[in-house]
């Protein structure tokens with residue numbers, strides 16, 4: 352579907368086998384010399400069919416694809432990149448910092464990452480059988496991200512060509528350590544990835560082997576983006592939107608409210624798991640538990656770094672509170 356005529360941007364909506372997230376938007380940029388692609392979906396049969404259909408519909412052959420970019424290392428964004436690279440021979444680009452995080456988290460020792468994730472959940476009060484079950488989806492996502500592409504790095508701040516136009520690479524860490532967005536300054540069009548989404552709040556969570564205060568990075572990124580005059584934001588999930596400044600204010604208010612709520616719940620001393628259950632409810636399924644606990648920990652650690660909360664380990668379990 353053509354979403355910006357002048358810039359030649361097409362949206363390709365790809366299905367995702369994830370309960371609360373049933374699609375991802377990939378974008379194709381048509382230029383006089385060929386096509387450029389941003390984010391690619393998971394490597395599932397449905398994704399591969401959708402890409403093949405898009406290529407047939409637009410008369411695109413493998414060699415017409417000049418480059419593939421990914422906004423960040425989450426499997427729904429890069430999972431099919433290795434397959435698409437095999438099909439087209441195109442180079443795959445990711446932000447330089449994100450590439451390093453990806454190597455730390457996934458390339459070097461994926462099993463260790465999953466074990467660290469289980470340990471992290473247990474140390475935050477999650478019962479061990481629930482912590483083990485909560486990482487099942489991580490293994491599924493890893494399997495749907497094979498084969499791994501050969502990544503090239505791009506530096507934030509530089510200009511890249513997508514179609515016939517240039518876009519500035521914006522460094523927008525928080526949702527992931529090295530998330531990048533792409534901004535066309537002639538038409539004020541922002542490809543916002545998972546940094547700014549129109550309806551759902553981008554997940555900000557603490558994971559093993561990553562930035563220790565991701566919420567701080569995210570709030571700083573939001574502040575940095577205030578000055579951008581965006582006429583159209585094209586996100587990785589949901590519909591295109593124009594009210595970017597308003598959306599930034601909503602996201603800032605959302606996190607401020609959540610921080611206030613969690614600070615109150617932590618007051619007398621509590622685990623992240625018990626705070627998480629009070630905020631997100633007690634009927635979370637296995638995958639939601641991991642997301643919700645890690646999101647809670649990101650908020651609590653933000654307040655620990657600010658000096659508003661303390662944390663101490665009691666018998667291997669982290670207790671957060673205001674006067675421990």
Ligand SMILES: [Zn+2]
Pocket residue numbers: 423425526545
């Ligand atoms: Zn993401």
